[in-house]
Amino acid sequence: xDPSTTTGGIRSAADLGRVIRERRKRDGLTLVExxxxxxxxxxxxxxxxxxxxxxxxDKLLRVLGALGLELRAGDRDGR
Amino acid sequence: xDPSTTTGGIRSAADLGRVIRERRKRDGLTLVExxxxxxxxxxxxxxxxxxxxxxxxDKLLRVLGALGLELRAGDRDGR
DNA sequence: TGCTTATTTTACCGATCGGGAAAAAATTAG
DNA sequence: CTAATTTTTTCCCGATCGGTAAAATAAGCA
Numbered sequence: 576x577d578p579s580t581t582t583g584g585i586r587s588a589a590d591l592g593r594v595i596r597e598r599r600k601r602d603g604l605t606l607v608e609x610x611x612x613x614x615x616x617x618x619x620x621x622x623x624x625x626x627x628x629x630x631x632x633d634k635l636l637r638v639l640g641a642l643g644l645e646l647r648a649g650d651r652d653g654r
Numbered sequence: 655x656d657p658s659t660t661t662g663g664i665r666s667a668a669d670l671g672r673v674i675r676e677r678r679k680r681d682g683l684t685l686v687e688x689x690x691x692x693x694x695x696x697x698x699x700x701x702x703x704x705x706x707x708x709x710x711x712d713k714l715l716r717v718l719g720a721l722g723l724e725l726r727a728g729d730r731d732g733r
Numbered sequence: 734t735g736c737t738t739a740t741t742t743t744a745c746c747g748a749t750c751g752g753g754a755a756a757a758a759a760t761t762a763g
Numbered sequence: 764c765t766a767a768t769t770t771t772t773t774c775c776c777g778a779t780c781g782g783t784a785a786a787a788t789a790a791g792c793a
Contacts, residue, residue: 582726582727582728583726584724584725584726585724585725585726585727586715586719586724586725587715588711588715591725591727594727605739605740605741606740606741606742607740607741615780615781616780616781616782617741617742617781617782618742618743618780618782618783619779619781621741621742621743622742622779622780627779628710628712628715629710629711629712629751629778629779630710630711630779630780631707631708631709631751631779632667632670632707632708632709632710632711632714633667633707634779634780635711636665636666636667636707639727640665643729643730644727644728644729644730645663645664645665645727645729646663646664646665646670646725646726646727647662647663647664647725647726647727647728648661648673648718648723648724648725649661649723649724649726650722650723650724651724684768684769685768685769685770686768686769694752694753695752695753695754696754696769696770697752697754697770697771697772698751698752699769700769700770700771701751701752701770703769704770706751708750708751708779709751709752710751710752710778713751
């Protein structure tokens, strides 16, 4: 199961941070590089990946986009 | 296709707002009610549903949770 | 193993903005 | 036209985030 890059449900900032970091690593990118191509600070990116709960949506979306990720919303029970 | 409550990809705050409002309406809830059970202000909720890009993640997640929604991240191409 | 280098985390400062409460204004429903 | 719902102000404290530098970790290599 779970063949593609689908993640388990994201219910917390920590979950999200995990997903992002995992993807970034998979792409062999450093924080500095990623920050550069997303127009966010390195510090922000680090905090984001570490599950800071109060990050702003726009910044978050920018990072996801740059990493080729996209969000989806659905019932908690899943697929 | 798309049998469950799966949404198209969420790439902007506007997309997200749309999903949230749709779901809230489907549940027959008012902003005041929803704000109450999510511990966020009515103003925030209104702005969120109208696509304010700078909302904070924690508040956002709280609302999604209260509405029985969950986020998922995957490749832009989808499933 | 120990050392060097690459990467990440954290501390500061300052400008900017988020969002709660409450009420008025505006839009929608009945 | 009246009641209900949503949007928008106002006041305002507290926190975010960028840039930068230093500290702490992780990686890489002989």
